[in-house]
Amino acid sequence: MSLLRVQGLGKEFGGVRAVENLSFSVAQGIVHSIIGPNGAGKTTLLNLLTGIYVPTAGGIYLGERELTGRPPYEYAAAGVARTFQNLQVFFNMSALENVMVGRYRHERCGLAAALLRFPAQARAESACRDAAAELLEFVGLGGYLGAHADAMPYGALKRLEVARALATEPQLLLLDEPAAGLNPTETREFETLIGRIAARGITVVLVEHNMRLVMGVSDHVLVLDYGCKLAEGTAGEMRADPRVVEAYLGAAVH
Amino acid sequence: MSAQLAQYLLSGVTIGAIYALVALGFSIIFNASHVINFAQGEFVMIGGMTTVSLIGTGLPLPLAIVAAVAVAGAMGLALEKFAVEPARGAPVVTLIIITIGASIFLRGLAILVWDKKLHTLPPFSGHRPIEIAGAALLPQSLWVLGVTLAIVLLLWWFFGRTLLGKAILATSHQRLAAQLVGINVRQVVFISFGLSAALGAVAGILITPITLTSWDVGIMLGLKGFAAAVLGGLGSGPGAVVGGLVLGIAETLSAGYLSSAYKDVIAFVLMLAVLFFRPRGLLGGRVTERV
Amino acid sequence: MISWLAQARTGGMLALIAAIALLPLALSNNYFYEVAILVGLNAILCVGLNLLIGYAGQISLGHAGFFGLGGYGSAILSARYGWPPLAALAAATAAVGLIAFVIGRPILRLRGHYLAMATLGMGVIVSIVVSTEDGFTGGPDGMSVPPLTLAGMVLQGERVWYWVVGALLIAAVWLAQNLIESPTGRALRALSGSEVGAEVVGIDSSRHKLLVFVISAVYAAIAGGLTAHYSGFITPGKASFFHSIELVTMVVFGGMASTFGAVIGAAILTTLPQVLTVFKEYEMVAFGAVMMGTMIFVPKGLVPSLAMMARRRPVRPRGSNR
Numbered sequence: 001m002s003l004l005r006v007q008g009l010g011k012e013f014g015g016v017r018a019v020e021n022l023s024f025s026v027a028q029g030i031v032h033s034i035i036g037p038n039g040a041g042k043t044t045l046l047n048l049l050t051g052i053y054v055p056t057a058g059g060i061y062l063g064e065r066e067l068t069g070r071p072p073y074e075y076a077a078a079g080v081a082r083t084f085q086n087l088q089v090f091f092n093m094s095a096l097e098n099v100m101v102g103r104y105r106h107e108r109c110g111l112a113a114a115l116l117r118f119p120a121q122a123r124a125e126s127a128c129r130d131a132a133a134e135l136l137e138f139v140g141l142g143g144y145l146g147a148h149a150d151a152m153p154y155g156a157l158k159r160l161e162v163a164r165a166l167a168t169e170p171q172l173l174l175l176d177e178p179a180a181g182l183n184p185t186e187t188r189e190f191e192t193l194i195g196r197i198a199a200r201g202i203t204v205v206l207v208e209h210n211m212r213l214v215m216g217v218s219d220h221v222l223v224l225d226y227g228c229k230l231a232e233g234t235a236g237e238m239r240a241d242p243r244v245v246e247a248y249l250g251a252a253v254h
Numbered sequence: 255m256s257a258q259l260a261q262y263l264l265s266g267v268t269i270g271a272i273y274a275l276v277a278l279g280f281s282i283i284f285n286a287s288h289v290i291n292f293a294q295g296e297f298v299m300i301g302g303m304t305t306v307s308l309i310g311t312g313l314p315l316p317l318a319i320v321a322a323v324a325v326a327g328a329m330g331l332a333l334e335k336f337a338v339e340p341a342r343g344a345p346v347v348t349l350i351i352i353t354i355g356a357s358i359f360l361r362g363l364a365i366l367v368w369d370k371k372l373h374t375l376p377p378f379s380g381h382r383p384i385e386i387a388g389a390a391l392l393p394q395s396l397w398v399l400g401v402t403l404a405i406v407l408l409l410w411w412f413f414g415r416t417l418l419g420k421a422i423l424a425t426s427h428q429r430l431a432a433q434l435v436g437i438n439v440r441q442v443v444f445i446s447f448g449l450s451a452a453l454g455a456v457a458g459i460l461i462t463p464i465t466l467t468s469w470d471v472g473i474m475l476g477l478k479g480f481a482a483a484v485l486g487g488l489g490s491g492p493g494a495v496v497g498g499l500v501l502g503i504a505e506t507l508s509a510g511y512l513s514s515a516y517k518d519v520i521a522f523v524l525m526l527a528v529l530f531f532r533p534r535g536l537l538g539g540r541v542t543e544r545v
Numbered sequence: 546m547i548s549w550l551a552q553a554r555t556g557g558m559l560a561l562i563a564a565i566a567l568l569p570l571a572l573s574n575n576y577f578y579e580v581a582i583l584v585g586l587n588a589i590l591c592v593g594l595n596l597l598i599g600y601a602g603q604i605s606l607g608h609a610g611f612f613g614l615g616g617y618g619s620a621i622l623s624a625r626y627g628w629p630p631l632a633a634l635a636a637a638t639a640a641v642g643l644i645a646f647v648i649g650r651p652i653l654r655l656r657g658h659y660l661a662m663a664t665l666g667m668g669v670i671v672s673i674v675v676s677t678e679d680g681f682t683g684g685p686d687g688m689s690v691p692p693l694t695l696a697g698m699v700l701q702g703e704r705v706w707y708w709v710v711g712a713l714l715i716a717a718v719w720l721a722q723n724l725i726e727s728p729t730g731r732a733l734r735a736l737s738g739s740e741v742g743a744e745v746v747g748i749d750s751s752r753h754k755l756l757v758f759v760i761s762a763v764y765a766a767i768a769g770g771l772t773a774h775y776s777g778f779i780t781p782g783k784a785s786f787f788h789s790i791e792l793v794t795m796v797v798f799g800g801m802a803s804t805f806g807a808v809i810g811a812a813i814l815t816t817l818p819q820v821l822t823v824f825k826e827y828e829m830v831a832f833g834a835v836m837m838g839t840m841i842f843v844p845k846g847l848v849p850s851l852a853m854m855a856r857r858r859p860v861r862p863r864g865s866n867r
Contacts, residue, residue: 050745076747088745090738092802093731101735105747107728111756114727115720121727128728168746290658340841346657347604347797352840354790359833366826477669477786484662515677522666522673529663530651 003028003063003203004049004172010057011044011227018044019227022058026172026220031194031204033214033235036224037247042207043085045224046176049205050082051075062172077105081170083161085177085207091150095141098149098160099132102167135163139193155186162193172203179210191216215239223247257388262506264386268395268464270502271402275457276479277486277494278409279450285426285489286446292353293333294454295476296360300326301455302467303364306373315378323455329360330451334444357472364469377463394463401460405453406495413491422446426489454479474518481525487535496537500524554722557805561718565711569704578703580819585710586772588811589717591795592804593764596721598793599801600730601757602737603653604661606789607668608765613784614641615766616773617675617682620690623774625681630693634770638763645762646755653754668789676781687780690773706775713771714808717764721804724760733757734802798839800846809848 002025011019019041026032034042047053049060051072059068062078081102090098107128113121133145139159144152152160158178165173175194179187187210194217198204208214214221214235221238223230225247231238238244276298283291304325308318337356341348378397383390413419425432425442433439457475458467465471478501486497501521509517528535565585572578590612597603618637622628628636652663675682682688693700700709724730732753735743740750773779782788791814799810817835821828843850 052741052744071749072741072744073747073749076745082745084742088739088742090735090742092738093734097731097734101731101743101748102746104728104732104735109728111729114724114729117723117727124728125726164742164746288658290661337837337841341844344840344844346661347598347793347801348840348844350606350661351790351794351797352837355794355833355836355840357833358836359830362827362829362831362833365829473786477665480662481666488658516673519670519673519677522669526663526666526670529655529659529666533655533659 001028002026004205005061006049006058007061008058009045009048009055009060011041011048011053012056017227019048019055022224022227022229024222024229024232026203026205028171028203029198029201030219031198031206031217032220032222033206033208033218034222034224035208035211035214035238036230039226040224041227042224043176044227046082046174046207049075049174050080076168079169079171080174081165081168081172082174083158083165083176083178085180087157087161089149089157089160093149095136095144095147095149095152095156095160096129096132099135099163099167100128102135102164103128103131105168132163132167135166136160138166138196139163140189155182158182158190159193162197166197166202170202172205173197174205174207176207177209178206179208179213187213258510260387260389262510263503264389264391264395266503266506267499268392268398268502269461269505270482270499271398272457272461272475272498273479273482273501274495274498275402275405275453275460276475277483277498278406278491279453279457280480280483281489281491281494282422282446282450282453284483286422287338287443289338289349289353290480290488291333291338291447291450292350292476292480293357293360294450294479295472295474296357296364297326297330297451297454297472298458298461298475298479299364299467299469299472300329300360300451301458302375302462302471303368303373303458303469304455305375305459305462306467307368309375315376319459322459323452326455326458327448327452330454331444331448333451334447338447339440339443357476361469361472368469370469372466372468373462374466375459375462392464394460398460398464401456405456406491409491418445478518478521481521484525485528485535487537490535490537493535493537497535500536554726558715558718558722561805561808562715565715569707572707575703578707580816582703582706582710582775583772584812584815585707585714586768586775587792587795587815588714588808589710589771590765590768590792591799591807591811592714592717592721593761593768594792595796595799595801595804595807596724596733596757596764597761598796599803599807600725600737601733601754603754603758604657604793605664605668605758605761606661606786606793607664607666607671608761608792609784609786609788610668610671611641611645611762611765612769612772612788612792613671613675613779613781614644615769616690616779616783617688617769618766619770620688620773620779621681623691624688630691630774631695634693634767634774637770638766641766642759642763645759649755649758649762650751653751653758665786665789668784669786672781672784672786675784682781685781687778689778690776692777693771693774700774710771710775713767718804718808725804729753729756737802794836794839798843798846800848800850803846803848806846806848810846813847 004026007023009019009022036042048055051070054069059066065078067075067078090101107124109121136142136145139162141156141159144156178190191213194204218235221235222232223238223244230247231241231244276294279294283289301322304322305318308321309315333356337352341352377394379393383392413423421437422442425437425439429439482497482501483494485501486493501524504524505517505520508520568581572581594608597605615637618640619633622633622636623630655663676685700706732748735748736750736753744750795810795814796807798814800806818832821831824831
């Protein structure tokens, strides 16, 4: 059963076709990777899948619902969450608060309640704080419970974004090159984390360059080249596909 | 063409040229440093007032003009060195406050050095208006238009043909790349302030015989020159010129046919309209924020 | 960390209440009371403006326009149309809120410099209009404003106004702090941290920006109306670009993203011109120099800089290997 469906998707930037006539679907409950050489349109695709870019052609469907052209907060409301390759951490807040922001969808409060500080607010705050702390533990940042975001190392910040994304209670989690800038140990830890996320029933879409991570964690792989689908299948199939090898893998396969 | 319309167009183009010079000053600094120099109007004031003083000491007009422009240029350089550079890298709000503080400082200085009275300069070549299409054109207006044209051509040559000019343009397009090829970016910013101040001073000197000068002429002229720059596209040289002329003509036409009381409002209404519908300006200025 | 936050808030409130309660002991004549009242009125405005600039990370160079509209609105309704002053104040405030709602949408689509320019233009247009429509506003010379009446009693006199403004300031700070600590406040801070990061967790950034824009406009309008009724007079200068910059400077100098910083900034920069009058003809030069100096040497604002210094001190003597 497919959770995410993309049909004939296209995105043009003044003559440059970053994504062209792309169709694929992501089944629920699996880990789905998207790979491709630099400039293949992977980050553009993620921006399209979260409403940051509006497609110039085609449609995006989550379950029954069409999300094409909706603004990012509606994608979030539909259950799509993501992390960023270029960190979009809230450096003006603590680690805990970063994750608490992720709970926004689940803790709506009216303006009057906010301004006048109804007692229910304090209880909700406390619950929110506890949920955020639990998520920090889940991603392995238990040691940073009291830390401020601007004092955290790069590897921790990448996990912080994951915690924040998980706080929205998504159906679909999009990870944008989570292993970029991580050493092999950190990458292995991330692999474990992805497994634990998938075990929670969340569908994961992973955009990655790190082949070891992709091969280790993916149920399904989609290969992009020049904004178009080059091939798709299991990790093993992609590894052996001559088109993919020629376009991308080359001699870097481990 | 009716004589009245011709009159409005002529005075519109004249004041428009002044706005264009002030707008050029804004654009040059904005290009080099992404700073909006709200003290730009004060250099217009300094140009006119300094010339008035120097003539009072007996100096012949041409020398007084050159000296006044030099003084203004020097003050522009000083502004950059002592107020803007120390705050390099500060957020937009902070830099805006600094340049506004500088404009207040310069106005306060003007009160001390001079006074709060209106002053004038003799027109460069006589009082007798020239008749064109039933309208009266002041000879001074010809000076305004002529000098502005000469300056625009000079700047076009400077930015297009000289190494220094191209360095400034390179910095405005891509600061890091400019640094990497050995352009001293700080010097570029420094020079741009001096250049813009000089431009402002010239504008102030040109217009004084027509509209007089005083310690606070800089406020409105600065704001309107800024509106003209935004109208044409902040950061665009041709945009500054087009914006200035459009603004000047719009101002005199609306003052003549609609309401003279609201003459000053036109500049800001046009600026808001541009920002709402075409923020890059009529000629599309620099993109400041990347998606 | 969380307990420190709670401490800062309650500590700050207590300090503010104590300051307001005890200050009259130091105020020996009407003039000092007047300055204190003006500080309070500016502080109310700055608390609102700080929500916009400091917490939501936006900018406005035209907030004196809202101040002026609130003041003139209340003045015109009460002086020319005979409305009871309190009703006039309420109506003017509501009108300003509505205006902010309507123009906020298109204006807040802009960012950075463009937003600054648009708010500047808006403010200047307001100041020109109030100066020109002399039939309503009395033109460049301004107009006189009847005093506020509360339950039949006329609010007049420095001492009465001091307590009124003091109470209102405490309320203004309390409301603002509540907002900041609520999920909405967190969303605003997230917005200023990273707009796209906030959007992808479900925060509608345009709605939030508009909300805080309207709230800050309402704060400004109330401050404007109160000032008009207190002074008994209002002039177009109150809506001027210069006044807008003064207000922004108060917020930035006190320290953005700090409600109490905004109050302190208002206090310092309202009393400063009074102090600078000793310089007589050097007053303007001195004020300009102070504006430049504070931004160059204390760019993060007073309260955050002091807080940073306080945080650093315990670390160094322990000889930590930072």
